[in-house]
Amino acid sequence: MFLSDNVLLSVKNLKTYFFTPEGTVRAVDGVDFDIKKGETLGLAGESGCGKTTTAYSIIRLVPRPGQIVDGELSFEGENILKKTEKEMVKMRGNRISMIFQEPIAAMNPVYTVGSQIIEAIKICHKGISKEEARDKMINLLKLTRVNNPELIIDKHPHELDPGSVQRAMIAIALCGNPPLLLADEPTTTMDVTTEAQIIELLKDMKREFNISILYITHNLGVIARMADRVAIMYAGKIVELGSIQNVFGDAKHPYTKGLLSAFPRHDQDIDELYSIPGVVPNLLSPFTMCRFYPRCQFAEDKICWREEPELIEVEPGHWVRCYLYGENVE
């Protein structure tokens, strides 16, 4: 993965471990990817594979006992990991924003939605007057297509539907015009119709402001609709990375293939779904072999358990971490 001028964020060998009393949980164990300017990268995987921890590492908000132990996060040419907490506070919201899974839980329940947006605007734009901030808020809410902005600003989060609150959250996230938005399962708790609206909104916002989005979800359908490229994560590592066309149209990694054939499609009659045997490995012990080896139907005894495969480029822009591809095949 080469650096070019077009790259906004480059993550190299990111390792975030949780030091728990039971041992070290290697939640993110060597993740590499780039996000280009104006691009949406989807990060998909099952729960516990390290998607959210990756996002929290980028914004440097890993909760204790978690710690970023290794890696390089270069954002606009600067290494985020070298920044002090004070510099990070300035970056969050202004340069990198984040929206969360449950918008109503992410907001403060005792303040009105409007006052929380104003607070964010005042932090991003120092010295802004009350009237200007209010105008900016109404504009942002119109941009995020809230039906009646004047109606929702005096309400508390619990009085509104999740779709409206998520729109307000997006308004907060965008008020500092950040070049990068981290979206952590922003539509998981919503129904299909609202989800479709929020996805369309995020796509429009991305075009309008030329922002890059890291879109995290376990729903492969949403990724196909939202993202330009997709990274499939398994047990703390990326196993496949490429364009939507490449990864979903011509999946290479056995895990990706398994996930795609386990998806109950509503446009086909299916007699039996493929189910990946076994369970997600315990992240407490370090891996000496391919992490998917115990569940893999294509695994070869000779190579797969010997050491971990590297990400290799099987076609331009399509990377796979598997011994079945590339020159490693014996």
Next chain:
Amino acid sequence: MVKTLSSKLIEVKGLKKYWPIGKTGVLGKPSYYLRAVDDVAFDVRAGETFGLVGELGAGKTSLVYTMIGLHEPDGGEVLFEGRNIFDLNKKELKEIRKNIGVVFANPYTSLNPRMTFGRTLKEVLLTNRILENSSEAEKRISEVLPLLGFEPHHIPRYPHEFSGGQRQRIAIARALISYPKLLILDEPTIMLDMSVKASILNLMRRLKNELNLTMVFVSNSLGVIRFISDTIAVMQMGRFVEVATKDALFSSPKHPYTLNLMATLPLPDPDYKLNPILKMGAISTTHPEGCPIQGGCPYETSKCYKERPNLVEIEKDHYVACHNIN
């Protein structure tokens, strides 16, 4: 697929469940009622899987809970093998409930953390006096275990020792062990991961055929519903908008809401194009007078703003609630 000759196991007629919203004080009157289940009627035949699909807040869970007497109904009746369960006294209701197994959405909260797997199952059999003694119960447990892919060494374990998928299989075992005539599954796969979801769905489909189960399967995913059901009801805002056999519903969906649901579900397929029918954002989230999709529907007429359409049989066994389809 649908065994038209087999008898109706459960008949639901005009079922209503209204939730009071915005109650103030002890004697305060609620400001309005949320019509979670609003005059719903259907029946489930023996050996059939009835799939109930709808978005969040459509009233699916309220409907199944009211149907088996877990919520107090606000109207209507439910006939289980011909007897209205709302007319029964506590003892009779308990008798009927032995015949109904329920699997809840969240396997992390639906199992008692202090009970071992074996005790969870034994409790069902002995408390309900389905089997007389402990040794008979153990025999029954050993029959059920292999069906769900468990081994005898799992019996003394506690719920926290199992993974999410295994816990859901324990919940299914608990529902199946009492030889229920009806199995209710309320979003059994919603909390599970992608790879585990597939194995539970395969298991349910296999059990359905092997044991000839009668099921009411609730899900918000059309794909899951298509995989498991024989007959499907699409629910929106407390009512059914379309009821049909699986083949009829997917080969010729009629209601604009159903069409929209099918056309807006994203798939992990680069060539799949979405094609929403309803105008997004225009549809009210509260109960309006008339059809709830008014304002967003391309086929609407002035009648849609006045009157909520009722289910009409447009083809054999295919019911649609829309003013503009005939």
